[in-house]
Amino acid sequence: MFQTPSRLFRVFAVAEAITWTLLIAGLILRQAAGLSVAVLVGGGIHGFVFLCYGATVILVAKNNRWRPLPVVLALASAIVPYATVPAEIWLHRTGRLAGSWRLHATDDPRDATWHDRLLRFFLGRPVLLGGIAVVAVAALFTVLLVIGPPGGRA
Numbered sequence: 001m002f003q004t005p006s007r008l009f010r011v012f013a014v015a016e017a018i019t020w021t022l023l024i025a026g027l028i029l030r031q032a033a034g035l036s037v038a039v040l041v042g043g044g045i046h047g048f049v050f051l052c053y054g055a056t057v058i059l060v061a062k063n064n065r066w067r068p069l070p071v072v073l074a075l076a077s078a079i080v081p082y083a084t085v086p087a088e089i090w091l092h093r094t095g096r097l098a099g100s101w102r103l104h105a106t107d108d109p110r111d112a113t114w115h116d117r118l119l120r121f122f123l124g125r126p127v128l129l130g131g132i133a134v135v136a137v138a139a140l141f142t143v144l145l146v147i148g149p150p151g152g153r154a
Contacts, residue, residue, distance in 0.1 A: 002126075005060040006097035013088035016053040019046035020081040043149065051137045053078050059133075062119055063102055065110070070096055 002008040019042070026042030029035040057074045060066075070091065077087035091097050101123045105111040111120075122129040 004097075004100055005063050006092065008056055009060050009091070009097055010088055012049070012053045012056040013084040015049050016046075016078055016084045017082045019049045022046055024081065047144065048137065048141050050078055051141055052133075053084060055133055055137055060097070062115075063123070064096055064099060066096055070094075 002011070022042035023039070023046040024042075026035075026038035026040075029038035054075060057071065057078075061071045061074070074084075074087050074091065077083040088097070102111075102116075103120055103124050105117075105120065110116055122132070
């Protein structure tokens with residue numbers, strides 16, 4: 001399903017934008033109909049996908065060797081409703097999503113670094129990488145739930 005970094009990035013960029021709709025709809029329902037549970041559901045889903053998108057940005061940025069500015073802009077786009085889609089389009093048009101997963105070392109000296117070897121190890125084992133990513137995101141999500149929602153509890 002995620003044969004290229006571009007495909008993985010696109011799926012999570014669109015998913016993040018869709019979950020903004022759930023969150024906004026939940027906020028409207030809470031105000032209009034007093035359904036606080038709508039924000040709980042929409043906000044929870046959005047929060048989890050938000051974290052998954054952030055993890056995806058970091059993985060694709062490392063694989064495609066982005067400089068810091070595109071990484072910061074891609075991460076920041078998740079804060080603005082629906083901005084992940086234009087960010088994905090920009091990254092695609094500028095070639096930052098081009099290419100395949102770096103599964104094998106090349107003559108590039110950067111491929112000899114420990115973190116690039118670690119990246120290739122996990123990219124060569126996508127089920128393991130996906131499992132670790134899900135567990136890490138779920139753990140972070142749980143910690144953030146314990147801390148409390150943005151703006152505090154009502």
